[in-house]
Amino acid sequence: MKKTFTILGVVALFATSNAQVVINEIYTGGGTAVATSVYKYDFIELKNIGTTSVTLTDAYIQYTSKTGVFTSANSHVIPTITLAPGQSYLIQEGNAGSKGADLPVTPDLVGNLALATITGKVALTSNATVLTSPTDTNVLDFVGYGITANQFEGASYAPAPSNALSISRTSGDTNNNSADFATGTPSPQNFSGATLGISDVKNVKSLFVKNTLVKNDEIIFGENVDHVKIYGMSGQLVKTIVSSKTNSINVSDLPKGNYIVTGTIDNQSVSQKIMKD
Template structure:
């Protein structure tokens, strides 16, 4: 007999996921070195990263990397799904010094200080003669190095409002970690190509300058930086047994979910609580999910006039 979650429990979990805490804010309203304003240099030539009163400016050919810690480190608890994000306004004025291959310049750190640990939820930039593109990688581990998922090119001098979200699912074995990137009104980008194991904490945000004066992270401005963490979610406690099996293959290795009973008003939710599929199905019927990205989803429906739901993993 499989355990089935009630829709009420899922609704509560999705609502709980949206309870957020702001753990870092920097509008760069000061002038001078970041290291004089709450940041710590952990690599390169200290003092190179400076604010002009509205933004921090990366400079082509400079090498300083610096991080700023959260007010409270965020623990990625075992057995549940945890989420954190950071948002900022990015602007790149020209192709000067900007690599055409792509490099990362903004990310989460495991902790803060002179040894901030691994970098996760990495924001990338690359340039062309006409504009810049932003991309995301969940972590940097893997051989070859994981390829970023990039958005649509943005004309030079045009600001991009971005949100990078890092999701760590410790409710499955092995645990998964995924990064998403929202750029202005562009479609959401998702990347889980890095093979590194997620850390047990997220402790800060880092800015990175890399490459050379002719091919690197170039001249990038970052303003309105905010980081948030979200309460662990989808460890639903409202559980009850029902006769039969709602979803027969909770580990979806192919392109279809198979149902063990007639069900109405079937909905598939992603980890943001967004509905990505709807259907009504019959016993042993299927729902094609080949167009969905790999990861965890919640499937809800009505069986014998009773709302039920079940978590699945699409491989």
């Protein structure tokens, strides 16, 4: 499909099979009245998966139900944004409910779309024109999720999210929702957080991480830490601990390699490099 971007201030129109700014993650279980809801709000995360900076001007998020028709009432504008390669943009959607926590990072935009939990359709478009299909010329990216979604990119729909799980892009964009997305733990990243993983250590307190060489699948902190997040060195958020203060976390689910651990101690943000062996 044709993708329209403003790149470094120059408008570029080109046909491609792959989008550069994509819908990277969708969480739809926010605010439901069940204990398995992770967060109070739904969210949509955009990401620049290309190699050049991209500016979106007057782009829109459009949403409808599994077999619904898109309308202007179920859409909202995105303020002009410029995303560097690897950078994300977090849009909080829906209304707070009785279950779940606030999003662990500050959203870059607050919308009002209440996304259907199991099946629906979300699109990123270059303008406000109401779309009719995933191949419309103003569609930058399109995700039909859940088994009963009647529109999607490629051969089939993306898997269904749930109160406990989001759907996230597995790698790039092949314009095939079923191949490009998988379910997993919700891991929202905002505009600033997406670049933390390529930054160096900052605000390190004594004994923030006691064992910066992790050999036994457990990170030990010198003090109780809130809001722990772990980033890969490319900036991808790979693990979030939503619970309250802790002095250790298990990382047996992470492969060997280098990471940056972030958290909050006495309301101060801290981060430190570690190596898992």
